[in-house]
Amino acid sequence: MKNLNICIDIDGTITDAYYWIHLANKYFNKNIKEEDVISYEMHEVFNVEKEKYMEFYNANIKEIHEAATLKEGVKPILDKLIKTNNLYFVTARDKRVENITINFFKENNIPHNNLFLLGKHYKVDKAIALSCDIFIEDNYSNAIQLSTAGFNVILIDTYYNRKKLNDKITRVKTWDEIYNIIVNKQFEKVS
Structure with a gap:
């Protein structure tokens, strides 16, 4: 039997958080840098209407x-975690990028038990369905929703999520930190 059911977001969590900036800069004729991305709402970052960003x-x-x-260092940690835990990837990506996502997992040999493309940011229901013990996330709003629902959350530090945390959320900078937290703590299942 596996120890924990670990739910993991994809973008900004196992991937670099800012990999898309050069594409948006080119499109909007801007020069936004990583440190300028202080909001998860990208239309705010690029100072354009939400409809234009969409x-x-x-x-x-x-x-x-x-x-x-x-993201640097993620693969060896996932390889270790899968040995004793279930890894469920739960993303807001939608079905339009399902094949791209599956290919990304194959090309990078990402170990996982299952992959869920929700097409929305609300993840609490899926975390409940998966009996999630801990959720690894980069989106501040998701972290608050999940933690308020009783889930332990590890929040990967980004410029856009540096806000006040509650006691169910732990901020980290590296996947080594994530690994140490997971192997050194026992997490209770949400019932």
């Missing part, structure tokens, strides 16, 4: 997600 995203969705790069 036009960019929808027109370039495949190119954006094909540009994803694996």
